[in-house]
Every structure is written in C-alpha cells, then in structure tokens.
Amino acid sequence: MNNVIIIGSGPAGLTAAITCAQKGLEVSVIDEYMKPGGRLLGQLYEQPDGSWWNGINESKKLFQQAVNLGVQFYLETPVFNIEKKDSLWVVYTDKETFQTTNLLLATGAAEAPVPIPGWTLPGVMSIGAAQIMTNVHRVKPGNRGLIIGINVLSSAIAMELKLAGVDIACLALPKNNQITHESAHPKKVLDSLLHVAHMAPSTFVKLGSKLMKNNFMKELGVTFYPRNGVKMWDIPIQLKKAVIEIYGEQEVEGVTIASISSKGEVIEGSEENIAVDFVCIAGGLYPLAELAALTGCPFHYIEELGGYVPLHNEQMMTPVEGLFVAGNITGIEGAKVAAAQGKIAGLSIAKRSGKHQLDEDLKDAVQQGADTRKNAYIQFHPEVDSGRRRIQEEWEEYLVNNTVQFF
Amino acid sequence: MRESEMIICRCEEVTYQELLDTAITYSCSARELKLRTRAGMGYCGGRTCRSIVDQVAKQVGSEQSKKNISLKYQAPIRPVNFVDLGGEGK
The missing domain is CATH 3.50.50.60 (FAD/NAD(P)-binding domain)
Structure with missing residues (x-):
C-alpha cells in the first residue's frame, strides 16, 4: 500500500x-x-x-x-x-x-505522425526514435538521413545527430495534404521558427528574425527564401522544398523532393532524388x-x-x-x-x-x-x-x- | 507510390484515399470515420494513426467537440497477455 x-x-x-x-x-x-x-x-x-x-x-x-x-x-x-x-x-x-x-x-x-508515401518502409522512424537510438543507445540510425518536418524538436535533434557524426542531408517540409496542413505551409512554419531563432548560430537567421516581425516581411521572407536553404549547424533547412515520396525496394534508399511555392504547392518538374539510408518524421x-x-x-x-x-x-x-x-x-x-x-x-x-x-x-x-x-x-x-x-x-x-x- | 495508395492504418490496411472518401461522403466525426473504415481498430489500438484519423475528420469531415476526446480510449491501453489480464495464471 x-x-x-x-x-x-x-x-x-x-x-x-x-x-x-x-x-x-x-x-x-x-x-x-x-x-x-x-x-x-x-x-x-x-x-x-x-x-x-x-x-x-x-x-x-x-x-x-x-x-x-x-x-x-x-x-x-x-x-x-x-x-x-x-x-x-x-x-x-x-x-x-x-x-x-x-x-x-x-x-x-x-509524437504525432506525418504520413508521406513510402512511410511504411523500414528505415523510416520518428525523430524521437532517432534521438533515443543515438543519445541513449549509442547506435547510429544510419549514415545519412533526411528529416521531414521543420520545428523546434527536429532542429534540436538534427544538431544532436550531427554531433554524433551522422550526416543529415537536410530538413524539409512534408508535402501539403489534408493531414500535414500547417506543417506543410512555409509561412506558418517560418512563423513558428522565428520563436526559436535565438538558438541558431547563424547571423542570417538571427538578423532575419528581427526583420520579420510583421506579416508583410514574413511574406517577403518566404518569397525570397534562398532556393538552397539556410544552414543551421551546417545542415540545410529547406523551407521551400517538400518531400513527396520516400522510395526503396526493401528499405529506405532515398527520397524524392520538390520545390514548393510560398503557399506550399508543388512546382511541377522540380522533383529530384536524394539518396539517404534513413528518414526521420517530425510531426511534433x-x-x-x-x-x-x-x-x-x-x-x-x-x-x-x-x-x-x-x-x-x-x-x-x-x-x-x-x-x-x-x-x-x-x-x-x-x-x-x-x-x-x-x-x-x-x-x-x-x-x-x-x-x-x-x-x-x-x-x-x-x-x-x-x-x-x-x-x-x-x-x-x-x-x-x-x-x-x-x-x-x-x-x-x-x-x-x-x-x-x-x- | 501514389499519395492515394498510402497506408494510414497499418494494422487494418486503410489507405489515405479511403479515409478521405469516407469522411467526405458521410461528413464523419472522427469516431464515425474510425467505425466505417476500421482505421485505428487493429491490434495496436490506433497508437500511430489516431491523430491522422482525427485530422482527416477535422479537415474534411464534421465539426469536432473541444470538450471530449474525439476517439475514446479503452483498457487495456498496452498489449497484455490474457494470463495477466484474467488473473488465474499467477
């Protein structure tokens, strides 16, 4: 008792x-x-x-x-x-x-899931799982990964993976659909990221966050967001690219990523493949x-x-x-x-x-x-x-x- | 793989398209969407797809209550052996 x-x-x-x-x-x-x-x-x-x-x-x-x-x-x-x-x-x-x-x-x-075509393949895991594997069990989740979902948790864990010597191709948004909703909208994501900008060791991001306090500037910020992304801890953060598919025969072999408009719509013909051996999903x-x-x-x-x-x-x-x-x-x-x-x-x-x-x-x-x-x-x-x-x-x-x- | 064929509930093999079509056709609450498609009713108890079923109902189905959890939780909330559940075994 x-x-x-x-x-x-x-x-x-x-x-x-x-x-x-x-x-x-x-x-x-x-x-x-x-x-x-x-x-x-x-x-x-x-x-x-x-x-x-x-x-x-x-x-x-x-x-x-x-x-x-x-x-x-x-x-x-x-x-x-x-x-x-x-x-x-x-x-x-x-x-x-x-x-x-x-x-x-x-x-x-x-952790909330974010469904992406191919998300049931072995090698796809939640960002929290990758964190526990790396920091607690000291097992690398893979050699090169990609993180779907840009938020406080995923950017912090990306840095931890980097510290452990795991290569991260980039952080990108999920493709816009009825489930991903706000997490696929560049402006909404930028909005939430501004609150953690003080953590970023990048002058661009720090300065940017000061400039982008109003909506007009945010719109501009998303419009002129560099095509190749902004780097945080040397990892590209791709606010204008979305993952449309995770591919592989028996396990993850890579992802197909495409450019998106500032509203989150995929731009036809911009698709490219990135080879990775694991994928982390960060749905918050x-x-x-x-x-x-x-x-x-x-x-x-x-x-x-x-x-x-x-x-x-x-x-x-x-x-x-x-x-x-x-x-x-x-x-x-x-x-x-x-x-x-x-x-x-x-x-x-x-x-x-x-x-x-x-x-x-x-x-x-x-x-x-x-x-x-x-x-x-x-x-x-x-x-x-x-x-x-x-x-x-x-x-x-x-x-x-x-x-x-x-x- | 096309987005429409993407599996949402792994236990019951329910696709994204099936959930969308059902939610639109019947203007479902999350609970009705679950009962009609069986998404979230497999052996894992909806531990992965629960929030997706919720989200689809919220986006294209009917208005959801803010005062009650949309999809009920029932014991056992973790997998357990019948022996441990029944009590005779120990």
Whole structure:
C-alpha cells in the first residue's frame, strides 16, 4: 500500500517523487521504459551561458536522489489500466497490481505522425526514435538521413545527430495534404521558427528574425527564401522544398523532393532524388493522456498546449479525487517546466495526505513554475501562456457547476 | 507510390484515399470515420494513426467537440497477455 504512485519517470515524475519522499510519503514510480529519465534522456544542447545541458546526467542525478530518499522504482513495467475502487486507485501492470490513495500521471507526450508515401518502409522512424537510438543507445540510425518536418524538436535533434557524426542531408517540409496542413505551409512554419531563432548560430537567421516581425516581411521572407536553404549547424533547412515520396525496394534508399511555392504547392518538374539510408518524421508532440482518459477526467482541446489535456488547476489537481497530473500530459513544454510542475504536484499530494503548513511552499512552487516558463530557452508553442490561462478558466467554469473535493 | 495508395492504418490496411472518401461522403466525426473504415481498430489500438484519423475528420469531415476526446480510449491501453489480464495464471 502506497501513499502515492507516480506513473512516468521523466523530469516531472522524478521531481514529484523526490518532493513527496522529502515530505515523508511512501512513493512508488512506475515506467514502461527500462531507464528512468523519460524524454530527458535524449536531451543534449548548449545553454545560453555556454554550459551543456546533458539529459543523461540530469536523469541520473534525479534518479539517485529519489532512490536515496527511499522511492521504489518499477521500470520496464507498462501500466495497462487504472481504476478507482472505493477511495483507492488500482493500478494494473503485467507484473503486479498496485493500490494507492494518490495517483500522479506524469506520462509525458507522444509524437504525432506525418504520413508521406513510402512511410511504411523500414528505415523510416520518428525523430524521437532517432534521438533515443543515438543519445541513449549509442547506435547510429544510419549514415545519412533526411528529416521531414521543420520545428523546434527536429532542429534540436538534427544538431544532436550531427554531433554524433551522422550526416543529415537536410530538413524539409512534408508535402501539403489534408493531414500535414500547417506543417506543410512555409509561412506558418517560418512563423513558428522565428520563436526559436535565438538558438541558431547563424547571423542570417538571427538578423532575419528581427526583420520579420510583421506579416508583410514574413511574406517577403518566404518569397525570397534562398532556393538552397539556410544552414543551421551546417545542415540545410529547406523551407521551400517538400518531400513527396520516400522510395526503396526493401528499405529506405532515398527520397524524392520538390520545390514548393510560398503557399506550399508543388512546382511541377522540380522533383529530384536524394539518396539517404534513413528518414526521420517530425510531426511534433501531443500530450499522452490515455490513462487520464480512462478515469473519466474531463478534457479540453487546447491548441497552444498541443492537443487534448486533462482538466487541472495550478496546483496540478484534476477534478477526479486523488488524481494529479504534471509535465507534458498537461501541455507541451520543456523539461525544466515539467520538473517545476512535478514539484507543485508533489506538494499538493503531500498536502492531501495530511502534511501541514505547506500552503506557503505550494504558493512559492506555483510562482517558480511560472518563472521557469517565462525564462524557458525553448518554447514549443509561442502562445503557451495563453493556453495555460485557458485551462485555468475552464477549471473555474467547471467549479461553477460541479463540486470538487479539495484536500 | 501514389499519395492515394498510402497506408494510414497499418494494422487494418486503410489507405489515405479511403479515409478521405469516407469522411467526405458521410461528413464523419472522427469516431464515425474510425467505425466505417476500421482505421485505428487493429491490434495496436490506433497508437500511430489516431491523430491522422482525427485530422482527416477535422479537415474534411464534421465539426469536432473541444470538450471530449474525439476517439475514446479503452483498457487495456498496452498489449497484455490474457494470463495477466484474467488473473488465474499467477
């Protein structure tokens, strides 16, 4: 019998586990992966102050701290169902069935697919898979690859692949269709990239981002975008080329790429083949909310947070008694924000478990979370703040017609 | 390979064209699109194609609710042996 079970051992889950254990609670953490750390494991980048953020080291530190505090870990243990029986949560895994009074879902995010003709060939993988292969397992996904989808995540991982000595032919857009939609539209993509331009070690991109604050300039920017792309870390970023097919007999042998107009339409006759032995698809992230959905927790679709998110308040409580959420399940943001949310959730759980004098701590933690968001180096959605406000408004509206059991 | 022949749901082998035609013909919600084509109903539980089925319904089908998840999740959400599910085996 546990005071708290945490599903997910990423930055949110680990920080919550540490916080709960420091307050004297019995904590178990369950994760389907074989190593603790979640998406933190894949991260490797240089911070503005010149120091390197190494996700593997950060994961180890958090895991060790949790273990020292007596947190129990169950790795390689997928949870296939959760349900509430009387006032207890029952957590089903293929190894054991657990019971707990407080349940924290810190299940993170999943990658959205982008279908391209030929995407079922061996050698096509999600950008996250390429990151885990390279940084965690130290296996090259191939010798020369191409990345379909230009966004924050794919440009960061392209740089990591480059560091590992993997050649990247280019980053290009997917061909425009009913599914790829905005991710195939050069102006929309440019728009979202401007928010990460400060990361680019290219003067052209940095200067360009300052010039392109208004729509007219953006239109010009796309129109005059160089045919051969702009280089970031020596990798061409092709805003005006789209992949129309991935080809190969038994596995990936290459891609067919074509020039596109500033609206994303393919220019006939511009097709060319690029030989590669692997292809990464980067469709962006969405909150992985399947377990929360099983509990009957209300959901809201909020674009700025990456999709459907379970209803929750600033203290990371859901309207379902004893159910808490933290990290990317509440909206797509960076690891530091996820960790800050984990701390808030941990304090909320300690408070619900009868630990006293936590109100000040909780208030500080909420403030700290907001500050972390404001100072975040990487913003997955430029309007994430307004998304956070929306879910808080939805929560307040929910309280008008429903009773929620507070602590 | 043509775009129309591109497989979207690998488990049930549902193509892009099949999804588009169905969504347009019946002005489907995501759920109706799933039930009519079987996309997302195979053994993986729609773990890859779910968001595509959603997207097709949103673009060419009917208006979707922002208050409810469009495609329901049901346990087991991960593959599990009957022995572990039934309880007699251990």
